[in-house]
Amino acid sequence: MYTTDDLFRLVDDSSTMTKLLQRFKQLKAMITEVPKLNLE
Structure with missing residues (x-):
């Protein structure tokens, strides 16, 4: 678990x-690719 200080540092x-x-962005791109693959 992060403390609040750790989060602010990040x-x-x-x-x-x-x-x-x-x-x-990579994860989002992967998520949007999945429905396309399922539709084909």
Whole structure:
């Protein structure tokens, strides 16, 4: 578990936020790909 201080440290670290955003976009892309595969 993260403490509040740890979370603020992560948010302050812009490179960490960039990595998290990239990961989120990858997951989102994967989620949107799944229905396409199921429809074919």
